[in-house]
Amino acid sequence: MVEGHTLRIVHVLRAPMGGVLRHVRDLSMLHTAMGHDVGIICDVEGTPGYNEALISNLDKEIKLGVTRSPMSRSIGPSDIYSASKILSVLKKLEPDVVHGHGAKGGVYARACGTLTTTPRGKPARFYSPHGGSLHFDPDSRNGKLYFKVERMLEGMTDRLNFVAQYEQSAYHEKVGKPACESGIIYNGLTSEEFEPIKLVENPVDFVFVGELRMLKGPDLFIRAVSRLKAEGAEDISAVLVGAGPDRDELHDMIKERDLQTNVTIRPPMPARAAFQLGRCVVIPSRAEAMPYIVLESLAAGCPLITTNVGGIPEIFDNASDVLIEPDIDALTARMRRALEDLPHLIDRMPSHEALKRRFSAESMADAMLDAYQTSLVGRRNA
Numbered sequence: 001m002v003e004g005h006t007l008r009i010v011h012v013l014r015a016p017m018g019g020v021l022r023h024v025r026d027l028s029m030l031h032t033a034m035g036h037d038v039g040i041i042c043d044v045e046g047t048p049g050y051n052e053a054l055i056s057n058l059d060k061e062i063k064l065g066v067t068r069s070p071m072s073r074s075i076g077p078s079d080i081y082s083a084s085k086i087l088s089v090l091k092k093l094e095p096d097v098v099h100g101h102g103a104k105g106g107v108y109a110r111a112c113g114t115l116t117t118t119p120r121g122k123p124a125r126f127y128s129p130h131g132g133s134l135h136f137d138p139d140s141r142n143g144k145l146y147f148k149v150e151r152m153l154e155g156m157t158d159r160l161n162f163v164a165q166y167e168q169s170a171y172h173e174k175v176g177k178p179a180c181e182s183g184i185i186y187n188g189l190t191s192e193e194f195e196p197i198k199l200v201e202n203p204v205d206f207v208f209v210g211e212l213r214m215l216k217g218p219d220l221f222i223r224a225v226s227r228l229k230a231e232g233a234e235d236i237s238a239v240l241v242g243a244g245p246d247r248d249e250l251h252d253m254i255k256e257r258d259l260q261t262n263v264t265i266r267p268p269m270p271a272r273a274a275f276q277l278g279r280c281v282v283i284p285s286r287a288e289a290m291p292y293i294v295l296e297s298l299a300a301g302c303p304l305i306t307t308n309v310g311g312i313p314e315i316f317d318n319a320s321d322v323l324i325e326p327d328i329d330a331l332t333a334r335m336r337r338a339l340e341d342l343p344h345l346i347d348r349m350p351s352h353e354a355l356k357r358r359f360s361a362e363s364m365a366d367a368m369l370d371a372y373q374t375s376l377v378g379r380r381n382a
Helices: 020-031 051-062 076-091 102-114 141-156 163-175 216-231 249-255 271-275 291-299 328-340 343-348 350-358 359-382
Strands: 010-014 035-041 064-069 097-099 125-127 158-164 181-184 206-211 238-241 264-265 278-283 304-305
Touching: 010 020, 010 076, 010 102, 020 051, 020 097, 020 163, 020 291, 020 359, 035 051, 035 076, 051 278, 064 141, 076 102, 076 163, 097 102, 097 359, 102 125, 102 141, 125 359, 141 163, 158 163, 158 206, 163 181, 206 216, 206 271, 206 328, 216 238, 216 328, 249 264, 271 291, 278 291, 278 328, 278 343, 291 304, 304 328, 328 343
Parallel strands: 010 035, 010 097, 035 064, 097 125, 125 158, 158 181, 206 238, 206 278, 238 264, 278 304
Antiparallel strands: none
């Protein structure tokens, strides 16, 4: 029987950043507090600042430590070297569970986990997509390739874990009904994150927090600010907090639209510190799974403008009229309304009580641990 025994759990992810890192960090810390031995394998470089600080601190807190191993974003010959290194690390750590996160982490975890044998037998192999390859169009060349690989890897998977009903539905639609066990465990927040924030002196009107890539909609944010300024809101103010591959292009957009006095870009920082900078948070994503940044902003008591994509409607209990499409007209209209009547937006946010019931970090960790134990018992009784 596995229940009650100390488990050795190893998480594998490519980029140590954003919501995936947050998810892995929380599981690692909570399972460590429960008495289990946890390790992480991830790429050698994350986003400078907040993300790298998180991963560095984790290395000191979890028993099996953090191993940095090169992992490229795209598929290529370097994957062979990466896989061989990850396999050697897994053989050394002797995990009971190997949990892959994101498309690349999922491939490495399942393939290398299948080739790993410990004194207690084969590890259970878990995979959480976190959106990842599920964002691809199933009719595109990349989509066809990735979804074929996903289907093949099900034979090396003990359980697929989705962070939202949306993600599970997308997998069923694009890949097919899983041949392995699967289920949904929502992302969760700690009790401290439900404490209301206090705004800085002279906050800006709007703050965007997230990775600076077009998928997250920062270009829509800048264009909406530009429109509102052209309509007469000369003193509108906004800040983008984050880093990412499209930072330079976004900087050029600000300059081209003569918004240097209205919009600034600041480097990554803890989410709650970023929320303090503005009266209203804007997350205009074009695609998401179950974004932590949306949960975090609502828990902090921030009025939020966000989009009707991915798992976001599930956070709002499917009250989709609160949400907008990732469209410049819809975003501009909602930001205009927020400038005119912010209390109206505040009144439409989900209650703290509802959020706490459905999105608890402790419940997330308990449910995941139960899934690990169930898979191990089933594997060892097979």
